[in-house]
Amino acid sequence: MSKLKIALVGTGNILRQAHLPALLSHPDIEIAAVCDTVLEKAEALAKEFGIPDVYTDYRIALERKDIDIVDVCTPNLFHSEVSIAALQAGKHVFCEKPDAVSPLEAKRMAEAAKTSGKVLMVMRNNRFRSVSQFLKRYADAGLMGEIYTGRCGWVRRRGIPGLGGWFTTKALSGGGPLIDLGVHMIDVALWVMGSPKPVAVSGAAYRKFADADLSTNINTGGDGKAGGTFDVEDLASGYIRFDNGATLQIEFSWASNVEEEMSFIELRGTKAGFSLRNDDVKLFAEIEGVLCDIVPKLPKDPGGHTANVHHFIDVVQGKAKPQFVPEQGVDMIQILSAIYESAESGKEVRID
Numbered sequence: 488m489s490k491l492k493i494a495l496v497g498t499g500n501i502l503r504q505a506h507l508p509a510l511l512s513h514p515d516i517e518i519a520a521v522c523d524t525v526l527e528k529a530e531a532l533a534k535e536f537g538i539p540d541v542y543t544d545y546r547i548a549l550e551r552k553d554i555d556i557v558d559v560c561t562p563n564l565f566h567s568e569v570s571i572a573a574l575q576a577g578k579h580v581f582c583e584k585p586d587a588v589s590p591l592e593a594k595r596m597a598e599a600a601k602t603s604g605k606v607l608m609v610m611r612n613n614r615f616r617s618v619s620q621f622l623k624r625y626a627d628a629g630l631m632g633e634i635y636t637g638r639c640g641w642v643r644r645r646g647i648p649g650l651g652g653w654f655t656t657k658a659l660s661g662g663g664p665l666i667d668l669g670v671h672m673i674d675v676a677l678w679v680m681g682s683p684k685p686v687a688v689s690g691a692a693y694r695k696f697a698d699a700d701l702s703t704n705i706n707t708g709g710d711g712k713a714g715g716t717f718d719v720e721d722l723a724s725g726y727i728r729f730d731n732g733a734t735l736q737i738e739f740s741w742a743s744n745v746e747e748e749m750s751f752i753e754l755r756g757t758k759a760g761f762s763l764r765n766d767d768v769k770l771f772a773e774i775e776g777v778l779c780d781i782v783p784k785l786p787k788d789p790g791g792h793t794a795n796v797h798h799f800i801d802v803v804q805g806k807a808k809p810q811f812v813p814e815q816g817v818d819m820i821q822i823l824s825a826i827y828e829s830a831e832s833g834k835e836v837r838i839d
Contacts, residue, residue, distance in 0.1 A: 491803065492519040494548040494578075495538075496569050497560035498528045499710070501583050505612070506558055507536070509796035516556075516800065520548045545569055549576040556803065559583060562653040563660045567592035570607065574599040579606040579803050581796065584670045585823070586816035588661030593820040597813035608799045611811050612791035613671045614678055615798065618768050621785055622761060625770075626679045632758030639676045640738035641668040641750040642722075645704040647696070647741040651715025655697075663719030664739040665692070666823050668750075673727075674819060676735055676752050683729035685818055689835045690725030690826030696742040697721070704742070725826045737826075 493516055495502060510516050521538045522545040523529035529541045542548050549557070549572060557573035559566055559582040567587040570580045580600075586609045587593040600607035613619055626634060641664070648667065653659040660666065677683065697717040722740035729735075752763045759772035766788075770781040801807035825836040 490515050490517040491555040491800065492517050492553050493556040493558055494520040494522060494545070494551075494554045495532075495558050495560065496522045496545045496548075497562075497565075497583075498523045498525075498532045499560055499562075502532075502558075502560040505610075505792040506560055506581075506583070506796065509793040510558070511536070512793060513797055513800055515804070519554060520551070522548055546572065549573055549578065554578060556581065563588050563666070564658065566609075567596050570596050571599045574603040574605050574607060577603060577605065580608070581799050582607070582609045584610045585661065585666050586813075586820050588666070588820075590817065590821045590824050593813075593817045597817050600813050606799065606803050606809070607813050608795075608802065608809060608811055609813075609816050610792070610795055611670075611674050611678075612795045613675050614810060615791040615794035617785045617788045618763060618766070618783075619675050619679070619791075621783060622675075622679050622763070622768070625759075625761075626681070626754075626756075630759055630772075631754070631756030631761075634680045634733060634754050634756040636734045637676060637680075637752070637754035637760075638736035638738075639672040639752040641672050641748075642738060642740045642743055642745050643705075643748045644745050645701050645742050646748060647701065647704055647721065649711045650701075650704065651712035651717065652710040655719055656716040657718045660719060662823065662827060663692075663694075663721055663723070664741045665720065665723035665826060667741075668739045669723070669737065669823060670819060672739075672750060672752055673735070673737060673822065674815075676754060677815075677818070679752075679754060680729075680733060680735075682815060682818070683731045683733055685727055685822050685825075685838050686730050687728040687835055687837050688725055688822060688825040688829055690723060690829040692720035692723040692827065692830035694718075694720050695722070699742075701742060720830075723826060723830065725829070727822060 520540040521529045522542040533541045556579045559569045570582050573580045648654045721742045724738040727735045761770045802809045829836045
């Protein structure tokens, strides 16, 4: 089988840290081109990894008939633009999260994928952690019963990414920790719940550290800029209702006065529940009339990013059915957008 040729669009940290290692480790992938609006960045990456062609305009790469896949690692604002153009050019697309910065753009992406017949997959690396895969199988087997409520979040004490750069500029990012971290935990929670449809949300958002001197802030990537823009929230919380009556509480922060950073998902079913805190998971059930706490012994986690990218390639090659479909991305962006709307209005927002 001939190798699939891929064009990279965007050369930021997420490409280097997550996408590139996964692509380079796959035997059926050949990186044929790299695109970045800053020529020097594209040239530097091409030189480092032996990529033959460099472009400052990704549309030139899309004109090439030999390009099979486009990998999108731009700032959030451009995810939909590049993805739609690539799909319309007959390319498969793998895109970094979030899917888009508005429900309209997410819907346009899903429609472009449907019309083109090509694979569109957005990074959902936390689905591919060993613990997430186990919890999904456990729930699908009916061992949790009806999953009717839960909560999830990711709270940092100090961890604002790219302070002053595109991460903290709403016009480019679409928002703060809700759209940055929320995609991860909300997605896994909904996936394990069976992907119920959201019907209403209520939310709040706060920006309390934009002007603070965070001497212990941990920069978690992104192009920071001293004195740059910070017009997104640093904490968001909310409540989501679904069409099957289930509910989910959420909280996400880049900076807040908590003891330590923690990501978490807790779901409660009629037969069992679980608590996932960082990498530690416990199941709570009743066995033969006795309350039991169960600690699964899971295999070493190979890393969700690589597993996600390799799964996408398997789908492109017809070897697997997709564990993520674009309609789930539309639901996600509708949730996030509605929470921001609710935070501004102070009212519950319905989702059609």
